[in-house]
Amino acid sequence: MKINDRVTWVGINDSQLKKFHGDAYPTPNGTSYNAYLIQAEKTILIDTVFTSFADEFIENLRKKTPLEQIDYIVIQHGEIDHTGALIKLLEHIPDTPIYCSEECIYTLRGHFKKHLNCIPVRTGDKLKISDQQDLIFIETKMLHWPDSMMTFLTGDNILFSSDLYSQHIPINLPINIENQIDEAGKLYSNIFTPFSKLYLAKYQQIETYNWDFGLIAPGHGYIWYNPGLILQKYKDWSSYYSENQITILYDTMWGGTEILAKNISEGIKSHDSNIIVKTLKITDYHESDLIYEIFKSKAILIGSPTVNNGYLSTVATLINAIKGMRFRHKYATAFGCYGWSGEAVLQLKEELSFSGFNYFEHDLTSLWQPDEHKIFEAITLGKFIANKIKED
Ligand code: FEO
Numbered sequence: 001m002k003i004n005d006r007v008t009w010v011g012i013n014d015s016q017l018k019k020f021h022g023d024a025y026p027t028p029n030g031t032s033y034n035a036y037l038i039q040a041e042k043t044i045l046i047d048t049v050f051t052s053f054a055d056e057f058i059e060n061l062r063k064k065t066p067l068e069q070i071d072y073i074v075i076q077h078g079e080i081d082h083t084g085a086l087i088k089l090l091e092h093i094p095d096t097p098i099y100c101s102e103e104c105i106y107t108l109r110g111h112f113k114k115h116l117n118c119i120p121v122r123t124g125d126k127l128k129i130s131d132q133q134d135l136i137f138i139e140t141k142m143l144h145w146p147d148s149m150m151t152f153l154t155g156d157n158i159l160f161s162s163d164l165y166s167q168h169i170p171i172n173l174p175i176n177i178e179n180q181i182d183e184a185g186k187l188y189s190n191i192f193t194p195f196s197k198l199y200l201a202k203y204q205q206i207e208t209y210n211w212d213f214g215l216i217a218p219g220h221g222y223i224w225y226n227p228g229l230i231l232q233k234y235k236d237w238s239s240y241y242s243e244n245q246i247t248i249l250y251d252t253m254w255g256g257t258e259i260l261a262k263n264i265s266e267g268i269k270s271h272d273s274n275i276i277v278k279t280l281k282i283t284d285y286h287e288s289d290l291i292y293e294i295f296k297s298k299a300i301l302i303g304s305p306t307v308n309n310g311y312l313s314t315v316a317t318l319i320n321a322i323k324g325m326r327f328r329h330k331y332a333t334a335f336g337c338y339g340w341s342g343e344a345v346l347q348l349k350e351e352l353s354f355s356g357f358n359y360f361e362h363d364l365t366s367l368w369q370p371d372e373h374k375i376f377e378a379i380t381l382g383k384f385i386a387n388k389i390k391e392d
Contacts, residue, residue: 001171003036003215003223004156010045010061011035012053013170020081020168025190025288031168031220033081036160037064038153041130042071046151046160047219051084058089067092072127074135075100076162077148078107082219087112099127101139104147121149123205129153140164140202142195157214163191164199165230167221180222184230187220188237189295190288194326196238203235240329242298245276246385249290250303251283251314256337256369257303260378263370264301264335267382275386282314287321294322298389299331300357302348306338310347319348323355331388332357335364335381342367360385 001009015030033049035057043065049057061067067089073096075083086108090096095117100108102120109115121127121137128134133155140148144163151160167183192199213231216224224230246268252258258281265279278293294300302318304311311319334348345365353359364381366374 003158003217006038006040007153007156007158007217008037008039008064009034009171009217009223010037010057010064011171012049012057012060013172014050014053015170015172025168026286027168029168029173030170032171034171034217034219034221035082036217037061038129038135039065040133042128043069044072044074044127044129044135045070045089046074047076047082047162048073048085048089050081054085054088057085058092061089070096072096073098074127074137074151074160075104075108076151076160077145077219078104078111079145079163080111082162083108083111087114090116099135099137101137101141101147101149103141103145104149107145107147123149138202138206142198143202144191144195152211157212159211159213159216159227161216162219163187164218165216165224165234166218169221171222175222181229181233183221184233185237185295186288186292188234189292192238193291193295194324196240196326199234199238203231203238237295241295242330243276243296244274244389245278245293245297246299246301246389247293247297248277248279248301248303249282249294249318250279250301250335251281251305251312252303252337253305253307253312254337254369256366257305257335259370259375260335260337260364260366261301261303263375263378264364264382264385267379267384268386269382270379271383271386272390275389282318287318290318291321291325294325294327294330297330298392299333299360299385301333301335301385302352303335304344304348305336306340306342306344309341309343311336311344315344315348319351319355323351326356328356330357331360331385333360333363333381333385335366335378337366337368337370339368360388 011034213227304315
């Protein structure tokens with residue numbers, strides 16, 4: 001797919017990929033592994049594709065250029081979905097210089113156990129590709145790996161952004177901008193949330209260069225032909241993002257905690273019908289989808305009955321995922337039924353506070369199934385939280 005006279009997309013669409021990062025991230029539509037070929041006075045390949053597509057990738061690449069004419073390879077990030085085909089490609093062009101970050105040299109050595117002809121680059125380093133054009137490298141450490149970097153092509157004003165601004169969508173599907181933004185948001189929430197401060201600082205640094213981005217070419221998904229749209233979204237998402245949403249996440253053993261969840265939800269809705277309320281049984285959703293809902297929320301409530309002096313293992317899995325996300329400026333509280341002891345809510349309070357949430361002074365427990373008094377308390381809790389959100 002031609003992007004302009006000099007730049008061609010030479011990636012792979014993988015519509016069969018249903019899970020990414022092991023089981024961590026469902027990709028129901030699949031994804032694309034984006035690689036780009038620049039044909040100026042020099043010929044440059046930016047990134048490769050996932051290992052299992054190496055033969056197809058090399059065959060397609062050959063149709064665009066004799067492999068021997070590739071002067072340089074740029075590797076922006078060492079993860080296998082971008083470097084898997086590299087070693088097979090190098091069998092054809094063994095000593096081609098590979099421009100990458102210092103940390104990426106370490107990553108490539110770790111993955112492939114081979115000495116490669118790597119040339120380390122730092123932020124601001126330039127690689128001349130013609131009399132008129134340079135590639136300028138920008139390290140993006142921890143966005144999302146220590147080795148990550150981006151590459152700016154002057155003249156054409158294209159930012160090759162690696163995982164930043166990506167979406168897990170094969171790009172042979174018709175473009176739907178809402179879907180593109182939603183997939184970009186899901187990826188941001190699950191991959192970049194812990195590094196939001198780093199992103200903001202990096203973007204401020206890039207702004208000082210006064211580059212006029214013509215388009216952004218990410219590592220996965222569609223190219224952004226209107227870069228301002230995704231740059232504004234990333235600015236919002238990295239700045240303690242929330243929508244007017246409260247999310248209730250719960251699991252239940254005999255339905256009591258579920259009754260509390262539904263009545264808290266009714267309480268919120270009765271107080272303010274403009275608030276989006278999502279009441280989600282944890283076991284009905286993939287953890288990554290729940291993280292995305294939490295990312296969009298001003299407040300969350302987590303419900304679990306007490307079992308074996310603690311909360312349910314299904315809830316523990318979600319709590320474990322939340323801990324690493326470093327959410328900030330969000331409220332939380334907990335609720336749940338119990339029979340004999342009732343530690344779950346107290347433990348959830350500790351975990352949520354430890355994870356960076358502002359814990360409400362109100363939570364809710366119910367000895368046995370909720371009676372009419374507990375149902376009233378659940379509705380009252382919902383109203384209290386809706387009011388608190390409105391005040392903020
Ligand atoms: Fe698309 Fe971090 O790999």
